[in-house]
Amino acid sequence: MSETRIVSGNFAAAYGAKLSRVEVVAAYPITPQTEVVEKIAELVADGEMDAEYIKVESEHSAMAACIAASNTGARAYTASSAHGLALMHEMLMWAAGARLPVVMTNINRAMGPPWSVWADHHDTLAQKGTGQMQFFCENNQEVLDSVIMAFKICEDEEIMLPAMVVEDAFILSHTKEPVEIYDQELVDDFLPPYDPDYKIDVDQPLGFGSLGMPDWYMDFRYKKAQAFEKTPEKIQEVNKEFKEVFGRDPGGLIEEYKTDGVDVLIVTMGSISSTSKDVIDELRDEGHNVGLARLRTFRPFPVEQFREITKGVNVVGVLDRNYTFGHGGDAAREIKDALYGHRDLILKDYIVGLGGRDLTPKILKKVMLDAISLQDKGLDKEIEWVDLRADRKKWRG
Amino acid sequence: MKEIRFHGRGGQGAVTASEFLARAAFAEENDVQSFPMYGVERRGAPVTAFTRVDSKAVRNKAQIHEPDIVIVMDMALLDAVDVTDGLKPDGKVILNTEKAPEEVDLGVDNPKYTVDASSIAVEHRLGSEVAPIVNTAILGAVVRxxxxxxxxxxxxxxxxxxxxxxxxxxxxxEQAYEEVRGEDLE
Incomplete structure (x- = not known):
């Protein structure tokens, strides 16, 4: 029987792994790690979850162990956060290059210094080139749902790539809200056991992780790129199937909230999307023609979908909970890339909520009103940092 | 939407109180959210926890800055924390003290309710006499x-x-529910 429980985003991830019948979990349990792996350790120790639990000496080793496990044909999972994820960097590339469908949860925390345990997306976005799919969640239910869906997408024989399901630190990870924990049989029907064509098998020796000479390497990359190009369609297909079975629609690549015929489109990622929906409703009640696009997958980046939903839009306001030291935030840059040569519109990038700075409905409304005002006054600046200590009056007054 | 803020000290159970209140409201078919102040936990340090309750979906993921209800689990916090910060004009304050509501000065006109949750906790052997766990007692007062x-x-x-x-x-x-004092309570 499905059951709705009040659980944190950490526990939602753990239950997602449990329901996915993960066979190997490797984890390093020290901060910035959260309770995800603590809860899984408890479930395994209590016999509620039938998985091999490997305690390792670093996050790098955690992913290495998951890679080895996945190579033997086991369903492997881990979780990390911030500096832990950064230490995992090399192995994230390896999992993707070796075409291993390892799924992990990352709790989005800001990178130090200064030290922080609070939410922003820099840690995850710094891994955007590793070949991982990245799913940004809006609430705890979506965390659980996305872990289950991620395994199905990753293990598809046309895909065979790893993924990260990510959630904002504290705002989801330590916040308790109602989450439906599905009936195991329902999940089993949706997600069959992992059974890859090629795996380490002593009775049938094969070579893994070999050298790629210049005459071969590039073609391996091309095949991986081709698989990645198929992920947008596969994600939407699995999303549709998930909706049919579980009655929930997380939105596939982009969740559109009241976007039909809007003049101004606001783009968000992660937990602020949820708060922003309340603000969008308020602005629409006040007569503003504004809607919200929640970017759910940063990798693959939904290029076609952005071209589609910006038809007829005058202004795009992007809320980037990151600053990755290029030119502005990552989401705004990628959206510009997607729209280049296709749309003539105003795009402004708002840098918001770094290191867990709270984003209240009041601040979000000011940001959205600023985007709306660009329709008449034109673009004032390409990038604006919101709610800095020096100009709080502007955003909080 | 009702927004509730708990002020306690590490070890008093403020975070659990915010969760139990959420569970009770969920049992009565509300959407709920319960979360601690995002910080670094230490026993004895001031702890803040929050609960949101609404008959509609709770989508706001920001912290609570303008609560409808404030709960003070340790009166010594009044010297360290501005417990009524942002409290709505008609917002209620529930305090753990043996004093009567009119004997407590918070510097605001909001309705006050008092209950000796520490004594109730000690009576039921919850925690120790020096450090009673007052969360379940104070919740009875909050609900009343x-x-x-x-x-x-x-x-x-x-x-x-x-x-x-x-x-x-x-x-x-149950005992705190009966014993809580306030102007509009019989």
Whole structure:
């Protein structure tokens, strides 16, 4: 029987792994790690979850162990956060290059210094080139749902790539809200056991992780790129199937909230999307023609979908909970890339909520009103940092 | 939407209180959210926890800055924390003290309710005399003062979810519900 429980985003991830019948979990349990792996350790120790639990000496080793496990044909999972994820960097590339469908949860925390345990997306976005799919969640239910869906997408024989399901630190990870924990049989029907064509098998020796000479390497990359190009369609297909079975629609690549015929489109990622929906409703009640696009997958980046939903839009306001030291935030840059040569519109990038700075409905409304005002006054600046200590009056007054 | 803020000290159970209140409101078919102040936990340090309750979906993921209800689990916090910060003009304050409401000066005109949750907790052997665990007791007072949920629902939640001394915790909740004092209470 499905059951709705009040659980944190950490526990939602753990239950997602449990329901996915993960066979190997490797984890390093020290901060910035959260309770995800603590809860899984408890479930395994209590016999509620039938998985091999490997305690390792670093996050790098955690992913290495998951890679080895996945190579033997086991369903492997881990979780990390911030500096832990950064230490995992090399192995994230390896999992993707070796075409291993390892799924992990990352709790989005800001990178130090200064030290922080609070939410922003820099840690995850710094891994955007590793070949991982990245799913940004809006609430705890979506965390659980996305872990289950991620395994199905990753293990598809046309895909065979790893993924990260990510959630904002504290705002989801330590916040308790109602989450439906599905009936195991329902999940089993949706997600069959992992059974890859090629795996380490002593009775049938094969070579893994070999050298790629210049005459071969590039073609391996091309095949991986081709698989990645198929992920947008596969994600939407699995999303549709998930909706049919579980009655929930997380939105596939982009969740559109009241976007039909809007003049101004606001783009968000992660937990602020949820708060922003309340603000969008308020602005629409006040007569503003504004809607919200929640970017759910940063990798693959939904290029076609952005071209589609910006038809007829005058202004795009992007809320980037990151600053990755290029030119502005990552989401705004990628959206510009997607729209280049296709749309003539105003795009402004708002840098918001770094290191867990709270984003209240009041601040979000000011940001959205600023985007709306660009329709008449034109673009004032390409990038604006919101709610800095020096100009709080502007955003909080 | 009702937004509730708990002020306590590490070890008093403020975070658990915010969760139990959420569970009770959820049992009465509300959407809920419960979360601690995002910080670094230490025993004895001031702790803040929050609960949101609404008959509609709770989508706001920001911290609570303008609460409808404030709960003070330790009166010594009044010197360290501005407990009424942002409190709505008609917002209620529930305090753990042996004093009568009119004897407590918070510098605001909001309705005050008092209950000696520490003594109730000690009476039911919850925590120690020096450091009683007052969360389940104070919740009984909160429910009486605010009508947020039915006392029966709350007591059920306490009995089911208290990690130890389930019956003692349930009794503490019921006793505080009876003993809380406030202008509009009989």
């Amino acid at each position: 003062a605010t009508g947020l949920v039915k006392i029966e629902t709350l007591v059920d939640v306490v009995r089911k979810n208290a990690p130890a001394k389930k019956e003692e915790n349930a009794k503490a909740t």
